[in-house]
Amino acid sequence: MNGTRAAPARRSTAPGARTGTPSGGDSPSREVPADLRLVPPALAAWAAAALALGVSGTVASLGVAACAGSAGLLLARGRAGRTRGTARSTCAPFLATTAALTLLSAAAGGAVAALHAADLRRGPLPRLADEHARVTLELTVTGDPRRMRPRVHGAQQAPAALLFEAEATRVTARGPVGRATPSGRADSGGGVAREGGATGEGGPLTRTVRTPVLVIVRERDGQGTAKWLRLLPSTGLRLDAALLPPSRTGHGQDIAAVVRAHADGPPPVFRKASTAQRTAGSLRAGLREATEDLGGDARGLLPGLVVGDTSRLPPGLEAAFRTTDMTHLLAVSGANLTIMLAVLIGPPGTAHLAERRGLAPRLGISLRGTAALGALLTLAFVVVCRPEPSVIRAAACGLITLLALVTGRRRSLLPALAAAVLLLVLIDPWLALDFGFLLSVLATGALLTLAPRWSAALRHRGCNGRLAEALAAAGAAQTVCAPVVAVLAAHVSLVAVPCNLLAEFAVAPATVLGFAALAAAPFAMPLAKVAAWGASWPTEGIAALARTGADLPGAEISWPGDWGGALLLAVLLVAVVLLGTRFEPARRPWLCAACVLVLLIALTRPVPLVRPFTGWPPSDWRAVACDVGQGDALALAAGQDGTAVVVDAGPDPDAVDDCLRALDVSAVPLLVLTHFHADHVAGLPGVLKGREVGAIQTTSYEEPPGQAEFVHRTARESGVPVIGATAGERRRAGDLTWRALWPLPRTGPTGAQPEGANDASITLLFRARGMRLLLPGDLEPDAQRRLLTAYPRLPPVDVLKVAHHGSAYQYPPLLAQVRPRIALISAGADNPYGHPAPRTLTALRSAGALVRRTDRNGALAVTDTRIRGSAPQGDGAPAVVVQREERREEPRGQPPPAPPLPDG
Template structure:
């Protein structure tokens, strides 16, 4: 059939691909760079730049027009003397691949490599001059287009940037004024990720982006009470702000809150805010403050503090009809997934509509570690999957053999395109029309539309058009890392991936596998440098993890959208669809957790743009070497084996290569920043963990490097966040027998956190008390503190710290937790004091703070003193006086902020210590 059609491609593929059209790329890049720079510029500078660009563009276009007119006046027409075409050369059609008015034999001769001359190719006279003029005119037109796009981007960026600096909001923010304002929400409310600050977690906060539409300086007390606020005429404005609602109660230590107290009020305020929809207008009273970082798209921060429910939102105007519909659909999706396993319940809303409110910090960290975080964000891939379901595979949309739901239902192509537009609009409404969703919809729709035409080379100008229009519409996207990653990933799929896929197919790789490998590798190659800027870390498992989830993202997304559409009308059907979607969602979560749990899942890398450039150079070298390696299968296999060893990092091999951990180690102090995490060796792959540090990722990484897979006991000396917040990292992928804690249950929020983590994994909680003794393999320990009944009750959790005296291979180790002088003095007066004399290793209390009992330090007289402290911590730990006092007793002092992770090995007579 193809031969009969007279075309190599056949009748069903009438188009031939020409060279890649890059004409729109320079204007798009110019607009992008100009917008990023001019957002901070003054309106005068932005206007001056735009005017200058327009004037220069006018000069370029004017010069080209005059030269073109002069050229037409001086160059005689081609053909005969009367301007008629030369015989045998039709004037209505130019064959593909030939210059105008060039006979076929001359064109073929030039194509065969013979140099053009008067008898071949263009004549040496007027035609050559006209070709040079055309090239000259094109260069001037291209330059003018770049300048005009830069001018437009400069004007748009200048106007958007000026919005942040004018009006009353920035002025009041610099004065930290208390204001009453009407705020229109522009995003979904979201809970802030808790962070460890010192020994406590930051209070729960709700974050919302909004626009101040009306503002009154002063709170209700200043203008006559809450009932008079509505009657006071404010100043109309339109300033973007970040609203922070502090709804957590930071309770004082030693105080317990009963039911119906401030905690219940805080939960009510939190739920009230989290239930609001975008486009809702609320009246609030709070304190304005300048934005913490420059270059952001907010004019100020509006902080509301919950005091007895006074932060409760007062709704002035209900959300729009579109947002109410979207809210109903999203709520239906959450309800339909309520009965699913934890990972699927958290992932499905994120995969479908970008709702990550149920994603736990542990799971979020696993997705970041494996570079799978893009699956949790609304991206063009979501829309592409749905449009592919409607249109069929890319490249067949305009062919007779096209597939998809639309042709199977007999829907014409134009109607199918209309349905695709409706689907895109619904996608924007449900996923919120904020800039990130608009970017995803524009890129996803443009890319799939160009692919559906079967003209892959037309994708580059389509992507450039999308970038240009989006940057002009919202210049703040020019500074968005998410936007940059999206464009880079899409560009990789359009440029590198097809070439790499063809190269792999030529070497015998199956087509589907070649496409998957090329897509994952190309996206990782271009995006990894930007990710390194953000995280200062490079994932070694990103490509295999993305390959493993690629075939499950599509079914999970399709079934998730089906659940979303049916939930408001038929909840039983929606629950059944959600149950089906839970299987691929669980697989995706399992891949993320497994990949993140590998010891060599990632390597630290220099941050900043210098590190990005270094990684880009390293990637380029790896690609060049990879082309040579593909010709030698045995070298490919060897490299794959080396990469596998680097990722898995078997402890025996790691110990031989790095010397860490040292053979026969007995105690290891992990470097977890400003916190505590200590591991006691109890056999091959087994260890007792004392405290978990503040960061799950850091303690998990330390345990993986030590080869710990089984933990018979986790001892949490007390409930401060810098000792317990990393508990999920200890429990991740390991068999844990029990968690032992102090009996002083403060602070209550961290006590609740530990109990939730233990219940979620079925790990029992037990209470430590003085006199308890245990033995495990070569390890035995005794609990010295606190007593079963501590009288008087300690002033805070520090003095209730579990204190252990540990013996292993003749080494005596004393772990003091965070005991302060009152607790240390009480310990010295207790019956256990007789066993405190002359220990080999001392874990210094409270990160080496100045609050130490010198009598206890002299009585203990350690040979080795270990201090766990974070580099450049704001508390000055360890205190110079404490270090001096320890050295005065003859101890060798080592600290994690300078020496990294520490490991103690040897015996009681020959003590060795090694740093990582």
């Protein structure tokens, strides 16, 4: 079991040879049962802490008292059993003691968690946050600033922002604090403002506190956040900011308030970071400098692999890591530390032997010296990667894995893991609600329990030893973590195991060379650059692997993002594992080949093979309104396989990319962006991703300017020309022809200056094999009126993309003139604007149009039934195929008048 050398009396073998395992541990057939005594106390403390953080203090206190009292009764009973000493009661005292320790651990976990929760709600800051107060805060940065992904809110894209964790140490709220009442006047809230009796009635409230907060800093007046990104933990800031109550989903479990501030200049620092943090910061900055000249993805990815610095990671690569479930490589994990310690100590099973390998024995360092050096390396790892909870967790899990490397004594590993969980939960009970902590423990537990058995089973079936270990490790970790990942991401990755398996071979050299660059940067930057250049090769390989896996059409499948979906996935995975244990590939090669074929089909999803099962997309689609949420994105087939004209890109690059990929669109001769609102242009990178785009056509009214600049910058970086639209121009792509109707030149009675970006929308009239389609962008009623004035003989159309997502702002005479047979509405489910408006739906139906909407039907495909050789539908109108049936009934009867809606 312990992998020691064979006794002299035995036949001479290499260390670990008798075990039959690479680690020197016993084979599964002779393995001593695992020691599980510490597992119940650890799980009990974990569960109790999680429950105590979600209930009131009274309930938590009652639970702690009940657990402690029950533990006392069990201990008393066990003592009495040992006093009697009867043979019948030999096991009873042991079981009673174990149960008592479990209950005591639960009581300790619940008590610590309840105290932390009470401390979080203590002081004035939570109440000030409930009142949305404006305050002056002194705070200490506790986490690295990181950029937030820009979000689209209707027509606008939120300005660039970053967030970081901090601890508020002093708060000053000036004047009466209150929230806006329905009448628009402020409620005084003076009770909160006067608490503490700071400086008299109505004066400022000043209190010294120690309260964790989340800080969100946004750009304003062109002031960037680049200098804020260089803030180091332990830095003291003084901010004038607004307080908000935390959301209890996502961030908000372990913070008392959200602090919203603006980057009006450099960070207002009143206390510099500590010496240790400045040292760590200089090392991280040195690594960034050493990787500055690297090309491709290595420049942003290598710092992420080494120290978790993802500040320069391309958004597309980050999305690819999420799709392939490789995001653990971008976070500081125990694997980083384990790799470095393995370089020091050597391969598994040899660290404690005379024949040990690694750098330590080559340098003549003794076992005790090696242990001390390993401890120093661990300390340096924590300092450089910042002593945040995630780093402490990674260090603990890394040391547990190190124990496996050094001793190969699996019997002691589960108790070590359980002890680490128990200790970490008691130190920081908020870890009980942290998904990262859960995934770390699950992955480490799988590597210690499932992976050795699966590896032995694979070797028994003839698999190479090293390949069996790698397959077992990747498969075990992914199997136990997949249900939790499904809750977090609402998807299941089909490429996670092969991508993580192949990445293992590149992670170690990239990490080792990356740490070498980190260590050399302060003393010899040229040497650091050489090490970084060497690390760039495996790093680029990891990036290419992630991008390739994510680009597969079937890389991920949607999955219910709740605990019911997690349970279902867990059951399925258990069933697959049980079937796999009985599967003999050598006896059923045809079945193995069939499974591989099915997997390849699921990953590549060839449209001709998938369509009979899904019904999507229809083979003869002429136009598709993509389901991109609250925004517009339409594809019109150009008569050639894989070619389509795209009108607008929606708000989300991933959504429009998924839609075009499902349609098998690989070439876009023209991408028309009707106007520069974010819900029409923010998805531009998704259209450009992996496709040949001939040109981008835009309106000349470049408002909002920030989003217009985004379009021009993105096009310039992709090498795609940007052209303008001229009313009256005619274009053709394959058998698709179209005419631009709007906007008119800014001369004459109908060409006046548009009142906003919506009224400057490019309006197109398409014709495809006899079918007419009108796409008016987001034209408002006045622009619709002027359009009808300019084109009084506008012909009836088969398909109308309803303007402005079906809002209440429509011009009824235009609807009466074009008399659409099909009305397509692109709107997001449960959007805050009320789109589509009930009266617009009524007007369309009254005009005889068949109304379909993306918020209920998903993507909408228009097909011309006359092309298929079958009988025309009704009077020859084209058909519309929906991706899914409506989830609820349409409202019946006359709807009430819709109130004016905000621009979205």
